Amino acid sequence: MNVCILFGSPRKNGNTAQLLQPFIRQLTACSCQLQQFDLYDMQIFPCTACRSCQEDWSAANCCQQDDMQNIFKAVMQCDLLVLASPIYSWYCTPPMKCALDRLVYGMNKYYGDKIGPSIWAGKHIALLTTCGYHPDKGADLWEEGMKRYCKHSKLRYIGMLAERNRSYQEAFMDDNKAAHAHQFANFCIDAMKNT
Secondary structure: OEEEEEEOOOOOOOHHHHHHHHHHHHHHHOOOEEEEEEHHHOOOOOOOOOOHHHOOOOOOOOOOOOOHHHHHHHHHHOOEEEEEEEOEOOEOOHHHHHHHHHHHHHHEOOOOOOOOOEOOOOOEEEEEEEEOOOHHHHOHHHHHHHHHHHHHHOOEEEEEEEEEOOOOOOOOOOHHHHHHHHHHHHHHHHHHHOO
């Protein structure tokens, strides 16, 4: 299975990165092929809704020449797209939002003179996130937004792993969180096998 990870944290060793590590280890142990994009290191321009991507239904074909071209290609080749982002103001970080906006336009040919297909229909999507509030109050809005995003794009939403960090004065990662990440990797693999 091919897995594409969009990593949307500015902190290379922060909470989200720490939670992602055991998740990645388990995917690798299960022979998944992984490609990770660190969005804060990339040049990703915001979508301008120019709709030039709607003219060709065979690919994303965005007129903006930036690092999204590599992400478009990797997403088209993957079986599972993992969105790993901390929660900032009840939603994902700015570069993740830019990538999501570019993907929803580039991959869904719904917005041109004629309504076309979703060229990434059937892809599996999973969320991995960290937040300060309890997840049902901290990550719930992003999850609901992504459920609607997936339904709109004809994607298969698998689920979300969300872990809380109560304080910057406390260590974030522990054995329970590592076990949850390990279990979530297995859950994602099983979900892909069963659909």
